[in-house]
Amino acid sequence: MDSSTKTSRPRLVVLGSGWGAMSFIKSLPANISEMYEVVVVSPRNYFLYTPLLPAVATGTMEERSIVEPVRNFIIGKEGGRGRRLLCSCSRACPLRRCCFPAAAAAATAAAAAAVATAAAAAVGSVNNTFGIRGVDQYCFYFKSIEDAGRLRARVSECFERAALPATPEEERKKLLTFVVVGGGPTGVEVAAELYDMIECDLSKLYPNIVSIQIVELMDHVLSTYDRAISIYTAEQFKRAGIKLVLNSRVAAVEDGCVRVVNKANEVTEIKFGACVWATGIAMNPLIRQLQEKLPGQSHFRSVLTDECLRVKGSDGSIWALGDAATIDQPKVSGWVANQQGKYLAKVFSSTKITGNPEGGGLRVRVRARARARGGWYFHKGSAAYVGSDKAVFDLPRLGPLTGTGAGFVWKSYETMSQFSFRNQCLVAADWLRTKIFGRDISRV
Secondary structure (H helix, E strand, O other): OOOOOOOOOOEEEEEOOOHHHHHHHHHOOHHHHHOOEEEEEEOOOEEEOHHHHHHHHOOOOOHHHHEEEHHHHHOOHHHHOOEEEEOOEEEEEOOOOEEEEOHHHHHHHOOOOEEOOEEEEOOOEEEOOOOOOOHHHHOEOOOOHHHHHHHHHHHHHHHHHHOOOOOOHHHHHHHOEEEEEOOOHHHHHHHHHHHHHHHHHHOOOOOOOOEEEEEOOOOOOOOOOOHHHHHHHHHHHHHHOEEEEOOEEEEEEEOOEEEEEEOOOOEEEEEOOEEEEOOOEEEOHHHHHHHHOOOOOOOOOOEEEOOOOEEOOOOOOEEEOHHHEEOOOOOOOHHHHHHHHHHHHHHHHHOOOOOOOOOHHHHHHHHHHHHHHHOOOOOOOEEEEEEOOEEEEEEOOOEEEEEHHHHHHHHHHHHHOOOOHHHHHHHHHHHHHHHHHOOOOOOO
16 A cells, blocks of 8 residues: 555554454444545454354364455445555554555555554454473464364374374374363363364264363463352363363473473473463564553553553554553453444544544543443453353353353354354354264365
């Protein structure tokens, strides 16, 4: 995009295509082109519905069912003229209000920079290894559709190698041991989906000596949920044969082996066929670079914003949401970012923000703060799938909801929460296909 392009409207640049960014774009009114020129900058051209990523990794859900093209969100905004640049933003200059594309995308963009009147930063976070040796080389991350595909291929490979007649028994046990580091919702759901796939589709065809283990630093999984839910999940996993390695941290990861240290400093080595790293997030490099150029920014993981989601020190020209932002709020999840995006869309569609602290940037402050005082965030509860068609809900006022009934509610909720009717139909069809015909266990 040529930064010299003349326009009479303020240019709104949206960085990212995750929960916060796409909720923001989707919630903008159709006539937003009368107020802004909207530009979306992202290295990928689709939105990923991350809560169902564990289902993709095990074949319960197909990849195409939980992705939505970014252009489907843009169409209708700008009268179908909304722009989207397939590139990553390598650096940003808040003083010049410029976003610079990465060098690999510069030829495609045919320009050096995109000048923004206002910017919404929703670039998310990156994986955090906590400096532990071997995590990058030997673990599977779990944030992207590519991560899910790699894990799916690796699990299939492990079973095929374990089924070979010449495979020694010790090697077979190692191949069929799957370790999940992190006892939060992602780790729990990965373990649960692995158990379902093995129990329902693989146990009849391959050696049934599978071990699934979850390594968790705390003394219980799902530590942010009601304690009754943690106890129920532990009991459910015990019945399923999923081992919980609690009060333990990972000291190092080697090729096919993870070293775990408990609180008594006792070291245990767990040999594995696949190890999933589902714990911890770190600051996105772009956010770190932006943080260094703004005054009053000192948070270790994201930029600090006011209650209206405006980045402190940016004079009202930069807004941040999702994992890229930190305010006095609960831990950010996809659903929090979703609500942030909807709120921000109301702010931008109701007031023309010029990015000028002497003009529109300040004029919006009273209105935005009035909305924020009413609360843009409403805690709807937390949920997690725990296997065998069961789920857990931690609902405000109602309290814990567990069991098969909760599992049906969870599947219904995840289906209806898709961003389009097309994806709702695809997800529902995948649930039905898996129930009737089972999962596709081929490695293609």
